[in-house]
Every structure is written in structure tokens, then in C-alpha cells.
Amino acid sequence: MFSFIVRRVAGMIPLLIVVSIISFLFVHLTPGDPIRVLYGTEISPAAYEMLKQKEGLNDPLYVQYGRYIKKIVTQGDFGISYRTKSNVSEEIVRRLCYTLVLTLASMLWAVVIGLAVGIISATKRNTIWDRLGMVTTITALSIPEFWFGLMLMQIFAVQLGWLPTSGSGGLEHLILPSLTLGLGVAAIVARFTRSSVLDVLREDYVRTARAKGQRGWVIVMTHVLRSALIPVVTMTGLQFGILLGGAVVVEQVFAWPGLGSYLIDSILTRDYPVIQALILLFSVQFLVVNLLVDVSYGLLNPQIRYE
Amino acid sequence: MNQQKSPSPFRVFLQKFLRQRFAVISLGLILCIIAVALLAPWLAPYDPYRPVTDQYAAKGIEAGRLTSASVKVEAVMSDGTIKRAKELGHLTLDSADRQIASARKAGENVIVNANGDGSTAILLSAGEAASRFKVIVSGEDNGQAYVSQLIADVQQHSLELGAEQTAKVKAVLTDGTELAGMNEIAAYVEKNAAMPAIKPAANDGFGNTRVTDDSHGLTFTSLEPDVVQVGSDGAIKAVGAGETAVKVSLDGVSTLIPLAVNQPLSKPIVTRLVPEELAIDLINRYKHQPPSGMHLFGTDHQNRDIFSRVLVGTRETLLIGFVSVSIGAAIGTFLGLLAGYYGRWLDALIMRCTDVLLAFPGILLAIAVIALLGPGIVNIIFAVAVFTVPIFIRIVRGSTLSVKQMTYVEAAKSIGVKDRVILMRHIFPGTLSIVMVYLTMRIGTAILIGASLSFLGLGGDITAPEWGAMLSAAKDNSRNLFHPTFFPGLAIVVTVLSFNLLGDGLRDALDPKLKD
Numbered sequence: 034m035f036s037f038i039v040r041r042v043a044g045m046i047p048l049l050i051v052v053s054i055i056s057f058l059f060v061h062l063t064p065g066d067p068i069r070v071l072y073g074t075e076i077s078p079a080a081y082e083m084l085k086q087k088e089g090l091n092d093p094l095y096v097q098y099g100r101y102i103k104k105i106v107t108q109g110d111f112g113i114s115y116r117t118k119s120n121v122s123e124e125i126v127r128r129l130c131y132t133l134v135l136t137l138a139s140m141l142w143a144v145v146i147g148l149a150v151g152i153i154s155a156t157k158r159n160t161i162w163d164r165l166g167m168v169t170t171i172t173a174l175s176i177p178e179f180w181f182g183l184m185l186m187q188i189f190a191v192q193l194g195w196l197p198t199s200g201s202g203g204l205e206h207l208i209l210p211s212l213t214l215g216l217g218v219a220a221i222v223a224r225f226t227r228s229s230v231l232d233v234l235r236e237d238y239v240r241t242a243r244a245k246g247q248r249g250w251v252i253v254m255t256h257v258l259r260s261a262l263i264p265v266v267t268m269t270g271l272q273f274g275i276l277l278g279g280a281v282v283v284e285q286v287f288a289w290p291g292l293g294s295y296l297i298d299s300i301l302t303r304d305y306p307v308i309q310a311l312i313l314l315f316s317v318q319f320l321v322v323n324l325l326v327d328v329s330y331g332l333l334n335p336q337i338r339y340e
Numbered sequence: 341m342n343q344q345k346s347p348s349p350f351r352v353f354l355q356k357f358l359r360q361r362f363a364v365i366s367l368g369l370i371l372c373i374i375a376v377a378l379l380a381p382w383l384a385p386y387d388p389y390r391p392v393t394d395q396y397a398a399k400g401i402e403a404g405r406l407t408s409a410s411v412k413v414e415a416v417m418s419d420g421t422i423k424r425a426k427e428l429g430h431l432t433l434d435s436a437d438r439q440i441a442s443a444r445k446a447g448e449n450v451i452v453n454a455n456g457d458g459s460t461a462i463l464l465s466a467g468e469a470a471s472r473f474k475v476i477v478s479g480e481d482n483g484q485a486y487v488s489q490l491i492a493d494v495q496q497h498s499l500e501l502g503a504e505q506t507a508k509v510k511a512v513l514t515d516g517t518e519l520a521g522m523n524e525i526a527a528y529v530e531k532n533a534a535m536p537a538i539k540p541a542a543n544d545g546f547g548n549t550r551v552t553d554d555s556h557g558l559t560f561t562s563l564e565p566d567v568v569q570v571g572s573d574g575a576i577k578a579v580g581a582g583e584t585a586v587k588v589s590l591d592g593v594s595t596l597i598p599l600a601v602n603q604p605l606s607k608p609i610v611t612r613l614v615p616e617e618l619a620i621d622l623i624n625r626y627k628h629q630p631p632s633g634m635h636l637f638g639t640d641h642q643n644r645d646i647f648s649r650v651l652v653g654t655r656e657t658l659l660i661g662f663v664s665v666s667i668g669a670a671i672g673t674f675l676g677l678l679a680g681y682y683g684r685w686l687d688a689l690i691m692r693c694t695d696v697l698l699a700f701p702g703i704l705l706a707i708a709v710i711a712l713l714g715p716g717i718v719n720i721i722f723a724v725a726v727f728t729v730p731i732f733i734r735i736v737r738g739s740t741l742s743v744k745q746m747t748y749v750e751a752a753k754s755i756g757v758k759d760r761v762i763l764m765r766h767i768f769p770g771t772l773s774i775v776m777v778y779l780t781m782r783i784g785t786a787i788l789i790g791a792s793l794s795f796l797g798l799g800g801d802i803t804a805p806e807w808g809a810m811l812s813a814a815k816d817n818s819r820n821l822f823h824p825t826f827f828p829g830l831a832i833v834v835t836v837l838s839f840n841l842l843g844d845g846l847r848d849a850l851d852p853k854l855k856d
Contacts (some may be wrong), residue, residue: 051696062712146363170842175837177788179795179806183815191820198819278702282792287813297796300711308711312700319701 038328042266045320052320057098057314060305061318070115094332111310116302117257120308121156131201132291135214135284136276138207142215143222144269150219151226151265156253158231166223173220178279182213182286199288210287214279225268226261233261263334270326274319356849363845366838370520371418373835377654384648387844390634391643395460410449411473413464414615418497418598419608431613434463441475441622442816453621462512464613468563468587470594472613474514474619485515487528488618490595492588494613498600499568499578501681507574507597509558509588510523514618522558522574525590561587566600571772578602585609628821637827640810641817646824648830649805656806657716657835660790661783664724670777671725671734677763677771678734680740684847697730706789707798715798717806720826735778736771743770781843784836791832807832 048135060067068084069076083086085091089100106111111121154166186209190198196205233239242252281293288294292311299307347355358364376383386399387390413431432448433443442749443452452462454477463472471489491510494676499505511519511528520523549620564584569577575788576586580599585596596611629639637646679690702710709723743749744767791808794800795815802809807828814824 047692048695048699051561051692052699055696059712082695124682171840172833172837173831175784175788175835175840177811177829177832179792179815180811183811183829185823187822187825192822195543274701278704278707281703281707282796285796290695296494297705297798300707303795312704312708312711315704320699328405 037177037331040322041327045324048320049317052316055103055310056316057101059309059312061094061097067115071113071118093257096113104216105313112306113260114299114304114307116304117301121307123308124307125292125314126204127297128290128292129162129184130282131289132277132284134207135289135291136209136273137278138211139213139215139218139276139279140273141270142212143218143272145217146219147222147269148226148265150223152230152258154201154223154227155234156249163227163244166227170223173216176216177216179282179286180214181216182209182283185209185213199286200291205291206287210283210289213286214276214283217279218276221272221275222265222269224253226265229261229264230257233257263330266333267326267330270329271323273322277319278316348428355437357845360845360848362841363849366841366845369838370842373654373838374658376651377658380651380655384645384651386635386645386648388644388652388805388821390647391642392629392639392645406483408451408453409620409622410446410451411448411620413465414614415610416468416614417608417610418596418605418611421608423610431464431466434465434579435475436460436463440477447559450621452622457628458482459484460723463592464615465594466610468575468585468594470589470592470608470614472514472593473615473617475622476619477622477725485513485517486515487591487593488512488514489614489852490588490590490593491610492586492595492597492687494576494599496596498604499576499602501578501581501602503601504575504577507560507570507576507586507588509633511590511593514617516618526556537681538654553584561589563587567601582744591774616741626833627819628824638823639677640814646810646827649810650807650828653805653807653810653831654835656804657787657808657832660717661787661839664721664784664790665728665782667721667733667734669727669775673736673768673771673775675729676733676736677768680737681744681759681763681767687737691737694730694733696809697726701787703792706793707796710793710798717794717799717801717804720790720793720799724789726781728786731782732775732778735774737776738832739771740767743767746770747813777847777850778841780846784839784843787832787836787839 067090068081068088072080072084089097094099101112104112109122109180114121114124130136150166152169154163154264155175157163164268186198189209190197196209230253239252239256242256280291281296283289284291284293285297292314295307295316296311299311350445351698360523363549384387386395404809415427415611417423418542421506432443435442435444437458439450439456440458440460441454441462443462448713450462450464452475454475457477459470459472459474459476459482463470465471472486473488474486489512492506496505500579507523509522509523513519513528519528520703532800560572560574562568562570563586564582566580567582567584568586569579570586574588576597576599581602583600583603583606584597585598588597596609598605598611599779600606600611628641629635629643631638635645635647637650646829674688679687697705706720706723706727709726710719713722715721746766749766752766757765791806791811794802794806794808795812797812799806802813808830811825814821814828818824
């Protein structure tokens with residue numbers, strides 16, 4: 034097990050390096066001169082050269098890359114935003130919490146709704162409930178998140194006035210954005226749970242339990258779910274990335290002050306240091322979560338042995 | 341008989357496919373959508389780029405009937421007869437908010453014109469009698485009911501000197517409720533005390549400034565206090581011979597009670613004005629028209645026909661879906677074939693590149709590409725293509741690995757067929773079925789991602805009739821309205837759902853494990 038984790042982490046390192054190089058190149062491949070953007074366009078050529086020297090922009094790219102990574106790793110310094118001229122890391126720390134809360138709340142919706150629909154569909158296979166559940170899930174997968182969000186906002190905030198339309202604050206602000214974000218994953222979890230439960234229902238030990246005269250729901254709860262949920266847990270974990278990506282869109286709909294809306298604002302204003310930092314951060318988060326999911330799969334499933 | 345035993349694979353596929361009702365319906369829908377995309381410029385009833393108001397004249401549509409309404413006004417005389425508005429001569433009209441609606445006299449009727457969104461009230465007055473009706477423009481009802489009419493009566497209109505009686509008052513609100521008696525009216529006034537009284541403009545040049553602040557509650561005024569005196573509770577006392585009237589007013593609305601002391605009433609006077617309707621609905625034709633026969637999906641914030649925009653937007657949306665997935669699938673399939681067939685370092689290199697692309701979660705890969713290239717429709721297509729590539733590499737590589745094991749591939753190799761030919765003739769067709777399935781499903785996803793990107797404002801032209809951009813504009817400009825956001829989104833859902841269901845159907849039909 035330990036050696037598996039070590040190997041998995043070691044395998045991730047080259048990937049991380051490539052991703053960081055790509056994100057590093059964002060500032061250097063894109064139009065716009067960092068010196069002119071940061072210090073204004075009217076500085077004299079002499080001052081321009083001096084600043085360029087001072088910022089280290091005359092060094093070869095690999096030296097600059099090394100310095101960039103060193104700053105991130107040792108000080109958590111992602112540079113200065115072109116737009117606000119303030120430290121990117123501070124803004125990220127302030128907004129990270131919002132995105133995490135939103136993502137986790139969505140995951141909660143997704144798991145609760147997805148499991149319920151999936152289990153009901155599987156146990157009542159080929160009934161109207163099963164059909165209804167599956168039609169709903171495929172529809173949910175075809176609905177653009179932002180539209181679903183706008184519709185929820187329209188119904189619950191504008192027409193009924195039960196919940197705030199947008200912004201952040203109390204728990205009531207979290208309900209609509211998290212429900213919106215959770216919809217797609219809930220549908221995936223539901224479909225996956227259904228097929229996983231159906232697989233286990235065919236097992237001999239379930240038949241034995243049934244032959245023994247145990248009640249239907251007891252079988253499902255104690256015998257079936259135990260093994261059916263292991264792949265579901267893994268698959269749900271892997272959906273975390275989808276949620277992170279989706280958060281970008283949903284935050285924009287509900288004006289949720291997280292990293293996603295920060296990213297879009299920065300793209301629209303060509304604030305490359307921020308884009309650079311966020312792209313790196315999102316993919317690192319994603320890779321780390323996937324690693325954790327892989328490891329937890331081993332811990333959860335006794336059949337898996339890492340040689 | 342032999343044919344019965346082993347029908348052609350295509351026929352098996354067709355049989356299996358036709359058995360899937362949903363998939364067949366979806367295929368039909370997709371064909372319809374493609375037809376709409378091709379024919380959109382001819383199908384669209386209006387030009388999607390211009391406000392419809394400019395187009396009415398060319399289409400011979402009388403736009404006026406939408407934005408104005410005529411209301412018949414009648415006057416109830418003190419002798420119970422009813423007069424037409426025309427015969428009154430001195431009817432004045434006053435709108436509480438001319439930005440929203442204005443009114444003018446035209447023969448027997450009053451014509452009300454909508455000028456802006458919202459709701460307001462129009463006060464009619466003839467002499468001392470005044471009534472009011474409500475105007476709601478573009479369905480923006482503020483939910484407030486105004487006092488429309490007052491109905492006051494006494495037991496006897498001809499009094500002896502010194503006689504006393506109390507007036508009975510009833511108020512009618514614009515929502516149709518009746519408040520009978522002083523107590524109910526007092527309760528209403530108290531409840532609405534916080535609401536600003538509806539007053540006509542203080543000085544509108546027509547001397548119609550009768551309404552004052554204190555008239556918010558119910559008031560009684562004797563027109564000639566020498567003849568009749570009246571208390572604030574409606575108690576009337578005849579104090580001198582003559583003919584007069586008591587004016588009852590509430591919140592600008594008033595009615596008259598004609599009274600005569602020691603003599604009969606001579607000529608009937610106007611006691612009350614009755615508009616035909618208490619509240620009228622109008623449409624502001626300059627923006628946000630709700631769905632109607634003329635505009636099936638309504639109009640947007642710039643008064644462009646949403647139905648036409650949705651139709652024309654089909655083209656751009658499908659273009660993003662088809663082109664980006666075709667590019668992505670072509671590159672992905674090519675690299676997947678290479679990786680699967682040649683293996684070793686080429687495989688390792690291609691797969692590591694795929695890992696890098698897959699390290700950006702979900703839509704973020706496409707967003708990152710846009711961040712590099714800048715916003716624009718071509719860049720969206722490119723971004724979605726990049727987003728599609730790694731998935732195709734993975735599935736085609738997997739499929740290639742299994743087809744490579746087939747005996748016929750081994751046979752072809754052993755007789756010295758070139759690698760290039762084996763790949764094209766023997767392996768690629770084997771992967772085609774799974775590529776077809778993913779191609780269909782990915783078009784749905786690509787449309788979703790493309791719409792999301794243009795919703796985020798990364799599509800460049802935000803005024804273009806593209807579904808995502810339309811939703812983005814609706815979110816910013818029509819927050820409180822349902823129709824500008826509903827219809828473009830519905831178009832996306834129907835299209836994506838069709839592709840997803842068709843993909844599901846194809847997968848089941850092509851799956852050899854699935855027996856009939």
C-alpha cells in the first residue's frame with residue numbers, strides 16, 4: 034500500500050511540472066508587456082530597461098521559471114495582479130474558502146439525491162419509478178448548469194422570493210448555487226449507483242439472503258449497499274473535478290465570490306498573473322483529489338491489493 | 341435460410357436501433373434541428389439583429405393595438421341615468437406616472453398609451469367627481485390595489501331644515517374588492533398609510549391639483565356650508581335652504597351626494613365616473629414583450645424577437661458542436677490509433693500528453709485555451725476541440741489495442757501488409773462503432789461547453805444570436821423576467837438531450853453484448 038502511494042505520487046510529479054510550465058507560459062505567450070502593464074505606458078526607455086532588469090525579465094525563460102516555482106513553493110507567492118496591483122495569493126486565500134464551501138455543499142446534494150434516485154431505480158427496476166429516474170437523470174445531464182441556475186433563481190428568488198438571488202452570506206445564499214452545481218453530478222451518481230446496485234443484486238449472496246426470507250430493504254441496506262457503494266465512492270470522488278470546473282460557471286451566475294468568478298473576471302480583463310495562478314491551482318487541486326480517491330479506493334476495497 | 345441465420349451486421353444494427361424508440365425520436369428531432377439551422381434565415385419571422393418595432397411597418401403590422409387600449413367611461417348621474425363620457429364635456433385625465441402610461445380623450449372613449457414598464461393609475465375627473473383605474477404595462481404589476489371609485493348614498497336627498505342623516509360610503513378598489521362602510525375604509529387607509537398617496541403632478545397646468553396630502557383618508561366636504569354641514573364621520577345636517585352637494589373623497593377619488601334643503605333637486609349632477617375596466621394590461625412595445633401570437637417567445641431587452649434569434653442561433657450552436665467535435669475526434673482518433681498500434685515510446689508520449697490535458701478539470705481546459713487565445717467564436721471552436729481530443733485518444737487507443745489482437749490483423753501482418761494499410765483498412769473500421777457513439781454524445785457535450793463559454797462572455801460578440809450569449813444578455817438585462825432566459829435555454833436542452841439519447845441508442849445498438 035505504502036509503495037503504491039509513493040509510486041502514485043512520484044508519477045504525479047512530472048505531470049505537475051508540465052502543468053506548471055504551461056501555466057508559467059501564460060504570462061509569456063500572451064500579448065501584453067508586464068512592465069508596461071504594471072508601471073504604466075509612459076515610463077522612459079531607461080526606466081523601462083531598469084525595471085525589466087529588476088523584475089528579472091531579461092533572464093532566460095528557464096531561470097524565470099525556476100524563480101517562479103521557487104516563489105510559489107517557498108512563499109506561496111503567485112505574483113502581482115495586473116488589474117488591482119495587489120498580491121494574487123491574498124485574494125486567492127480569501128476566495129478559496131467560498132469555492133470549497135460551494136463545491137462541498139454541491140457534493141452533498143449530489144450524493145444525497147444521486148444515491149436516493151439510484152437505489153430506488155435499481156430496486157424498483159423496470160417500473161415507472163425506474164424509467165422516471167433514468168429519464169430525469171439523462172435530462173439533467175443535458176441541462177446547461179447556468180440555465181438551470183437561472184431558472185432556479187427565477188422561480189425561488191424572483192417569483193417566490195424565498196431565497197436571495199445572488200451574492201454570498203448566510204446558508205440561504207448557498208442553497209441555489211450548490212443545488213445548481215450538484216445537479217449534473219447527482220445525475221452521474223444516480224446512474225452509476227443504479228448499475229452498481231443492479232450488479233450486486235445479481236450476486237449469489239443476495240439470492241441467499243432473499244431465500245432466507247430477509248426483508249427487501251434490509252437486504253438492500255445491509256448486504257447490497259455495502260459492496261455496491263465502494264465503486265460509487267470512487268466515482269463520486271472523481272467527479273470532484275467536474276464540480277471544480279462547473280463552479281466557474283455557477284459562481285458567475287450567482288455572483289458567488291469564489292475562485293471561478295475571479296478566473297473569469299481575470300480572463301475578461303487579461304489579468305494574466307491571476308489566470309496563471311488559478312489554472313495551476315485548479316489542476317493541482319484536481320490531481321491531488323484524484324490521488325486521494327485512488328488511495329481511498331484501496332483502503333475501502335479489501336479485494337484490491339497493491340503489489 | 342442462410343441469410344436468416346447470419347444477416348449483415350448493418351441490418352442487425354438497424355434492427356436493434358429501430359427498436360429504441362427514444363433514439364429514433366431523437367434522430368428525427370436532430371434532423372429537424374439541422375433543417376432549422378439550414379433554413380433559419382427563411383423561417384425566422386423577424387430580423388434577429390434589429391428591434392421588432394422597426395420592422396412592424398415593413399410587415400404591415402399595426403403596432404398601436406398592442407401598446408394602447410381604449411376604455412369606455414360612463415358617468416352616473418344623481419337621478420340614476422348614465423351618461424357617456426362624450427356628453428360630459430369637461431372630463432380631465434391624469435396619469436400618476438407619465439413615464440409608464442398616459443391617457444387622452446377620443447370621442448366616447450379614453451385612450452391609454454403605454455410608455456414604459458411598470459404599473460400606475462390614471463385619474464378621471466369631471467367636476468367634483470373623480471375615479472381611477474390602474475394600468476399595468478408589460479405585466480409588471482406592483483401588486484398594489486388603488487382606490488378606484490367611491491359610492492356614497494344617503495336615505496333622502498331632499499331634506500327639511502334641521503334634518504340630520506348619515507352618509508353611507510362604499511369604496512371599490514382596482515382589484516375589484518369592495519370596502520363597505522367607514523370601518524373597512526378606515527382599516528384600508530391605515531394599512532396603506534405607509535404607501536405614498538397617488539397624487540397627480542402638483543402643477544400640471546390644467547388646474548387639476550385638487551388632491552392634497554390630507555385627502556389620503558376619507559373626507560367629507562360640503563360644497564356650501566351655509567346649506568348643509570357635514571362632520572368627519574359623514575353626519576349631515578341641513579342648516580339653510582338651498583341646493584348643494586356633499587363631496588366625499590378618499591385618496592384623490594371623489595363622489596358627490598346631491599342634497600336639497602326645503603326644495604326638490606332641480607337638475608341631475610354627475611355623482612360618479614365609472615371606467616369600463618378597473619385595471620388594464622398593456623404591453624410596452626419598446627422592450628421585453630411577453631410571448632404572444634406575434635412573438636411566440638416574446639422579445640428581449642433590445643426588443644428583438646427571441647423566436648427568430650433562437651432559430652438563427654441554431655446555426656451557430658450546431659456549427660460549434662459539429663466542427664469542434666469533428667476536429668477533436670479526427671485528431672484524437674488519429675493519435676489514439678498511433679498510440680494503440682505502435683505502442684512503446686510513441687504510446688507513452690501520447691498518453692502523457694493526454695494526462696496533461698486531462699489534468700485540467702472539466703470545462704477548465706477549454707477556459708484555459710480561451711485564456712491563451714482570447715475570446716471569440718473561432719477560439720471557442722478550437723477550445724472545445726482541445727477539450728474533446730483526450731477523450732478520443734483514450735477510447736480509440738483502447739479499442740485499437742483490442743482489435744490489434746484479432747487474427748485477421750495478425751494475418752495481414754504476416755503476409756507483409758504495410759502498417760499504414762493495416763491501420764486504415766483493418767483497425768480503423770473496427771474502432772469506428774465506438775467512435776460513432778462518442779461522436780454523437782460529444783456533440784451534445786460540445787454544445788453545452790460552447791454555450792457555457794459564450795455565457796461566460798468568452799464568445800467575443802455578446803450581441804450575436806447564439807443561445808449561450810442570449811442567456812448571458814438575459815441574465816444581465818432581464819433579471820426579473822422569465823421568457824428571455826427560458827426559451828434559449830430550452831433550445832439548448834432539447835438539442836443536447838437529442839444528441840445524448842441518440843448516442844445512448846447507438847451505443848446499445850452497437851453493443852455486441854446486448855442481445856435482442
